Amino acid sequence: MSRKRASRLALAWVRRLIAYGLLALLLAALLWPRSLEPVATTLPKLQFGQLLAALTSGLAWVPLGPLLLTILLTWLLGRWFCGLICPLGALMDLASRLRGLFSKQRFAPQPSRPRWLLVPGATLILFWLGITVPYGLLEPYSLTVSESSLYDGPSLVFCAVILLAIWKGRVFCDLLCPTGLILRFLAQGSRWGLEFHNRCLGCGSCSRVCRVNCVDGLAQTLDQSRCVRCLDCWAVCPNGSLQWGAIKPREAQGRRFFLQRAALGALGVGAGLTPVNLRATILGEPQTEPVLPPGALSLARLNAHCSLCHSCVRVCPNDALIPSPSPHPALWQRPVLDAYEGFCQYDCVLCGQVCPTGALIKLTVERKRVARLGVVVFNKLECVIFRNHTSCGACAELCPTGAVSMAPQPSGPDAPVINDKLCVGCGACQKVCPVRPISAILVRGLLIQQTAEKPVKVVTEDATLEEAFPF
Amino acid sequence: MNRRSFLKTLSGSALALGLGAGLGPLSGGLQAQGFPDLVATKGTDLPLMFDRSLTALGGLGQYVQKGQTVLVKPNMGWAVPPEEAANTNPALLAHIVKNLLNVGAKKVYVFDNTCDNWNDAYRVSGLEKAATEAGATVAPAHSEGYFQKVEIPGAEVLKDTQFHELYLEADVILNVPVLKHHGGARMTAAMKNLMGAIYNRRPLHRFGLDETIPELCLYKKPTLNIVDAARVMLSGGPRGHSDSRYLASQMLIVSADPVATDAACARLLEAKGISPPEYIHNAAKLGLGIADLNQVKIQRLSA
Numbered sequence: 001m002s003r004k005r006a007s008r009l010a011l012a013w014v015r016r017l018i019a020y021g022l023l024a025l026l027l028a029a030l031l032w033p034r035s036l037e038p039v040a041t042t043l044p045k046l047q048f049g050q051l052l053a054a055l056t057s058g059l060a061w062v063p064l065g066p067l068l069l070t071i072l073l074t075w076l077l078g079r080w081f082c083g084l085i086c087p088l089g090a091l092m093d094l095a096s097r098l099r100g101l102f103s104k105q106r107f108a109p110q111p112s113r114p115r116w117l118l119v120p121g122a123t124l125i126l127f128w129l130g131i132t133v134p135y136g137l138l139e140p141y142s143l144t145v146s147e148s149s150l151y152d153g154p155s156l157v158f159c160a161v162i163l164l165a166i167w168k169g170r171v172f173c174d175l176l177c178p179t180g181l182i183l184r185f186l187a188q189g190s191r192w193g194l195e196f197h198n199r200c201l202g203c204g205s206c207s208r209v210c211r212v213n214c215v216d217g218l219a220q221t222l223d224q225s226r227c228v229r230c231l232d233c234w235a236v237c238p239n240g241s242l243q244w245g246a247i248k249p250r251e252a253q254g255r256r257f258f259l260q261r262a263a264l265g266a267l268g269v270g271a272g273l274t275p276v277n278l279r280a281t282i283l284g285e286p287q288t289e290p291v292l293p294p295g296a297l298s299l300a301r302l303n304a305h306c307s308l309c310h311s312c313v314r315v316c317p318n319d320a321l322i323p324s325p326s327p328h329p330a331l332w333q334r335p336v337l338d339a340y341e342g343f344c345q346y347d348c349v350l351c352g353q354v355c356p357t358g359a360l361i362k363l364t365v366e367r368k369r370v371a372r373l374g375v376v377v378f379n380k381l382e383c384v385i386f387r388n389h390t391s392c393g394a395c396a397e398l399c400p401t402g403a404v405s406m407a408p409q410p411s412g413p414d415a416p417v418i419n420d421k422l423c424v425g426c427g428a429c430q431k432v433c434p435v436r437p438i439s440a441i442l443v444r445g446l447l448i449q450q451t452a453e454k455p456v457k458v459v460t461e462d463a464t465l466e467e468a469f470p471f
Numbered sequence: 472m473n474r475r476s477f478l479k480t481l482s483g484s485a486l487a488l489g490l491g492a493g494l495g496p497l498s499g500g501l502q503a504q505g506f507p508d509l510v511a512t513k514g515t516d517l518p519l520m521f522d523r524s525l526t527a528l529g530g531l532g533q534y535v536q537k538g539q540t541v542l543v544k545p546n547m548g549w550a551v552p553p554e555e556a557a558n559t560n561p562a563l564l565a566h567i568v569k570n571l572l573n574v575g576a577k578k579v580y581v582f583d584n585t586c587d588n589w590n591d592a593y594r595v596s597g598l599e600k601a602a603t604e605a606g607a608t609v610a611p612a613h614s615e616g617y618f619q620k621v622e623i624p625g626a627e628v629l630k631d632t633q634f635h636e637l638y639l640e641a642d643v644i645l646n647v648p649v650l651k652h653h654g655g656a657r658m659t660a661a662m663k664n665l666m667g668a669i670y671n672r673r674p675l676h677r678f679g680l681d682e683t684i685p686e687l688c689l690y691k692k693p694t695l696n697i698v699d700a701a702r703v704m705l706s707g708g709p710r711g712h713s714d715s716r717y718l719a720s721q722m723l724i725v726s727a728d729p730v731a732t733d734a735a736c737a738r739l740l741e742a743k744g745i746s747p748p749e750y751i752h753n754a755a756k757l758g759l760g761i762a763d764l765n766q767v768k769i770q771r772l773s774a
Contacts, residue, residue: 034590317588345588347550347595390679391749393655394672398586402712406654413681414654432586434677455713462702462719463743469511469722469771471738471764 004240012235015083016093023090030145033315033350041353044311047141048081049179050356053127053307055272061305061358071186071265078190079183082173082228088140089228092165092172096211099166107169110213112223116174120181127178127307128271136308136333138176141356146310146323146333169211174226185264188225189257193247194234196220200241206233215242288328291337291374291425291445293321294344295352295360298448299330305359308333312351312360318342320427321351335360337373339427339443344373346400346426369401372452374425374443376403378418382440385415395429395441401455404429404441416441421453506533507770508761509726509735514774517701518566520723523774524697525570528725534694535643537575542641543567543607544693546648546664547583547598549710550591556702557711558592559649561601563699563723567647568605579607580637583667586710589613610637618670625757626686628678633670634690646693646729650700650720650736652708656680657748659709660736661696661729662688662759685754688729692759696732698724705743718743730760731767738764 022043029040044050051067070081082089099106120138127135136142137157146155154162161172173180204217214226215233222233224247234242293312296302312335313321320342323333335351337344349368352360363371384392391413396406403423406414425443433439510527512520525531535541545559553561564581571579581602585592589611593599599609611617618633638644648664655676656663663680665687666672675683700722707715720739726732730751737747755762 317590345550345591347591348588384677384679388679391655391657391681392676392679393653394676396654397709400710402707402714405707405712414657432673432676434673434675436673458714460716462717463705464719465739465742467742468513468773469769470742471511471735471769 008235012231019090030314044356049139053357057305057358074186078187080229087144095165109216120178123178142309289445311354339430343428344426372450374445394432398428508768512772517563520774524725539642541643547596548586550587550595558596561597565601565605568607582610582612584612629683629686638668644693651704661732681749684750728760
């Protein structure tokens with residue numbers, strides 16, 4: 001093997017290791033968000049598909065740096081994002097390596113299949129219309145880290161995508177990925193990329209390793225719009241006829257092409273930034289009232305911006321957030337608080353910090369302390385204090401604001417007293433209440449979140465003892 | 472002759488017969504040597520108050536032998552800073568850990584099954600840092616895997632529970648709670664603090680705290696109870712609310728008898744109008760200790 005070819009192989013491996021490393025880092029950060037907090041709050045915001053979804057939350061919620069950088073670099077260099085950053089891409093690369101176990105024939109070139117663009121295109125339009133579930137199922141970051149994928153048993157879509165990757169390589173990126181669709185348009189006119197040079201012998205090695213089936217060794221063509229810059233074809237080419245460099249100017253790269261793309265992009269960004277209330281609201285509101293994560297503000301807002309990636313569910317230190325099991329289309333898989341599982345920790349703002357789309361706004365601790373997710377409902381008839389006349393008070397014990405406190409009764413043990421002005425709906429009372437299956441004290445969710453009254457800080461001078469030892 | 476005086480006579484005659492040495496220093500021998508049952512020390516410096524109290528009790532070496540494993544069980548259930556007095560004072564905990572290592576304890580463990588998120592509570596209370604720097608091993612207690620189910624002999628209501636394995640394995644247990652008002656149990660001090668050594672607190676709330684808290688002590692009594700009553704939360708406990716009131720009682724109460732400890736603590740709250748919890752009497756009925764402070768040999772010190 002020539003030294004040049006060895007260094008090309010090494011570079012292809014560097015690409016792979018970075019992609020696998022980023023995948024591992026992301027999964028670890030979402031498992032241990034407290035130890036890896038900077039990683040957990042940064043990596044989701046590099047995901048292009050999430051940044052596109054974030055556009056619907058308004059510019060203030062878009063990490064503009066990563067968004068603009070990805071657009072610019074894709075326009076210059078092609079779809080390197082898909083080969084390097086995308087976590088599902090890395091998983092599909094791993095999966096497609098399994099193919100070698102079954103068959104020597106790896107991949108074969110395929111012409112582009114434009115009619116398939118309908119699927120990712122429709123997904124994007126539906127997201128814009130407020131029907132976010134298809135996007136949540138197909139956007140690669142959401143699909144990878146969502147609660148129903150890697151962590152707690154894979155979903156059907158996830159399994160299908162992985163099986164497809166074992167069978168055919170990265171066809172998902174070409175046919176189904178909504179993020180890929182946008183990147184594809186940007187990459188079509190990319191300035192630098194791999195191209196065939198005269199020395200090609202037509203051996204077809206490149207076609208056999210191309211996981212997106214975009215290299216045709218016989219026709220000596222490489223589809224820049226699909227190439228994910230995995231560099232594998234470049235590394236296997238026996239005589240260096242595939243070369244990385246400036247792409248010969250084609251008609252498709254003229255000023256007209258550029259203006260077209262710029263206009264399309266502006267239209268897309270404009271559409272994305274259209275306020276929620278001007279976009280179609282097709283979904284009705286569910287009958288039940290879920291307790292939404294802090295910073296969701298309202299179910300309508302959450303539904304307009306949430307990409308169902310479940311990063312918030314994953315990082316919640318109290319395991320209080322779950323993907324809603326409700327079959328209602330406006331609720332299914334949306335992050336909701338299950339106060340039987342855990343409660344919303346008073347000073348914790350982690351979910352808003354990891355949310356990559358702005359569906360959960362970042363709250364300061366100060367503001368989080370008065371963010372009301374729901375209102376407490378006390379069912380005296382079920383409470384052990386009234387039923388059994390035994391002392392309990394677990395609800396008041398956990399209540400962070402004093403919305404539930406204990407007061408003496410004329411007879412029997414102290415009993416809970418509710419001051420719902422102070423209630424933030426954290427669910428701590430519901431979680432610790434010993435009555436099951438339905439707690440005697442519950443949090444009823446709010447479709448539009450409110451602001452609770454701030455507990456007034458009363459500083460009283462410490463009392464003193466009249467006698468040094470009262471015993 | 473009641474049971475108590477009978478037992479006293481019995482242990483006294485046992486000593487006289489020279490069998491006392493075999494019973495070890497914990498079985499009543501200390502009282503026979505003239506040490507008090509309970510020491511209450513006034514002061515402003517908790518570590519110094521601890522030293523005074525332990526000197527009065529004959530030294531920490533009376534309770535801990537060289538090479539023993541010690542569990543120090545503070546109250547660190549809440550993710551609130553030390554100044555709110557919802558958790559045990561970090562300086563006191565650190566001082567106790569250092570002293571234990573000085574008298575030759577092989578290993579000192581600290582844990583609490585917290586109410587708030589355990590990471591937050593360990594960190595914000597300042598106790599994890601204080602204990603670790605003093606040389607203790609701060610263990611997690613948030614998941615069921617750390618706990619083992621045991622049957623509680625003599626319990627009527629709480630027949631079994633899951634204790635933390637370190638609680639079961641430790642040779643010596645120092646129970647180091649902070650005295651506070653408690654919405655559910657009225658008061659939390661020595662006995663109530665053991666609810667942080669078990670996994671599932673729900674049955675205790677379900678069947679009544681006054682009945683079940685004493686039964687927790689039936690399984691394994693702490694060797695020594697050291698109550699931080701320097702600044703006592705009088706309302707909004709156990710977490711503390713924005714309008715919580717406090718009592719600057721500036722006291723440290725130390726006793727091997729958890730019932731006498733709680734009875735003394737209850738007097739502090741009673742002085743400010745909080746009626747004592749029923750679980751103290753229930754515990755005395757179970758024979759866990761003495762609730763009537765007139766029968767307890769109390770030494771009052773100031774530091």
